[in-house]
Amino acid sequence: MDHRIVDINRVIKNAIQVMEDSKYQIYEICENARTEYESLELELTQVLQETVSTIEKVDKLELDYRRARIRLTEVSRDFVKYKEDDIKSAYEKATQLQLDLMVYREKESYLKARRDDLQKRVKNVENSIERAETIGSQINVVLDYLSGDLNQVTRILESAKNRQLIGLKIILAQEEERKRIAREIHDGPAQSMANIVLRTEIAERMLIKQEFQMVQDELIDLKGQVRSGLEEIRKIMFNLRPMALDDLGLVPTLRKYVQDFEEKTRIRTVFEMVGKEMRMPSAMEAGIYRLVQEAFTNAMKHSSASYVSLEIIYQSQMVKISIQDNGIGFQSELVEARADHSSHFGLVGMRERVELLEGRLDILSELGKGTKVTFHIPITAEHRKE
Structure with missing residues (x-):
């Protein structure tokens, strides 16, 4: 029997060493993922700001281009009032505005695609961090049990009082995980949805200037849906850990x-x-x-x-x-x-x-x-x- 216990202890020690090594590897993966997440978040913030600025620039160029075309039509019709230099100047201005508009429209399309790609990458990194933290938490729980003396574990299992303490420890580990998830939801999706509400308000103001009434109504409806989603996430947080x-x-x-x-x-x-x-x-x-x-x-x-x-x-x-x-x-x-x-x-x-x-x-x-x-x-x- 003593020989078997020695063998079991050796196996357990090897398992503990493997898990200890794995734990630090998971920690490094998690830290690298957090660094990448922070970098992506910073880049995403910059892209969002540049996107809003570009959209505003496109709107201004479209308005200026429409005015330039009206001006070109006006000077082209009245050869008495306007000279050839006036017509040439109006034509060159309209052409330049058209080129600028094309360039900024391309930039707007690129920024929107870049924004969507960054948002997906941020979400993927968030999921990777969450999975790594979950695995690390599970490894820590297993290590706590394996690190104990085998004979001591046997005595604990023979005691009804201490069996209850083990049960409480398991529940505590589950509840700690729930609190972590609730905190991450608060710092992640809840903040993201609040940001979406802000972006819809910006889009709403821009669309009001263009008088796109139907699109404006859609955005208002979307804003209401997002706010409802934010309220629902907060309810989920309460259910995870009141x-x-x-x-x-x-x-x-x-x-x-x-x-x-x-x-x-x-x-x-x-x-x-x-x-x-x-x-x-x-x-x-x-x-x-x-x-x-x-x-x-x-x-x-x-x-x-x-x-x-x-x-x-x-x-x-x-x-x-x-x-x-x-x-x-x-x-x-x-x-x-x-x-x-x-x-x-x-x-x-x-x-x-x-x-x-x-x-x-x-x-x-x-x-x-x-x-x-x-x-x-x-x-x-x-x-x-x-």
Whole structure:
């Protein structure tokens, strides 16, 4: 047995070394991608500014060229009032403006193509950075476990208390990833969409000068759509990681979630709390929040309910969360029997999350009489957060 442990330890040490080397390679890739991203962003900003300036120049040249042609027509008709030098001067001016207009139109086309290409490259680099950071995060999690003593890991797995701590660590890693994604969405797509709104306003002002009413109406509509998209992205950010969860706690965050759920789905909701709220570790509160979120989503998708209630009961060593709806219900015995082999109503995901928290999931449902899902989550002294 000792010989096997030595072999396993050697294999683990080799794996750790390989992953350590890979981690630094990923870090270098990520840093190079960030440098490229900053360079592309700077170039894109310059191209956008030059594009706007060129568009304005083209608009001015078109107006000047139209006036020059009118002037040329005018002097060509009146040989009494205007001399040959006047006609020649008007012709040369019109010709020069026409050439300038052609040059700037070509420049405008080139800049627009360059702008589109840079925007695609920026997006691709963003995706590369995100993938590299995700892989790096996953490697770090694996290294944390492999770096521990093998015998110590065995003792940890034999302890129910420490199994729960491992579950909390896994959930914490997931939530850290969600916070990172939320931050990137805020700094990336949200800012980009705000910039698009600004660009449409510039285009709108330019088009007003040319009196292209139909195009102006289209741009106004586009601006409204972009603003709606920006609002939707902010909602996605909240769903990824509610900022109120860290600042205010579980109960205020769930209260807001229930209110938003009612506004979005038009399903009447009720929120009740019994006992005194206790702050718990961030990972534990996040795990409970996800459980409630999944239960409400299931009620919306599968139950055809017109009413959903959420009740939280704080006890001395446990928090009990019940979600009940008045929907079509189902045969809970049949679902329980199949829960290990299917993802029916998302119960497998909820069951796994509850088990990570060392809790218990109870389902009570009957055809035509709705469904009640209850989570029992133990709260030990270590989990209390003053």
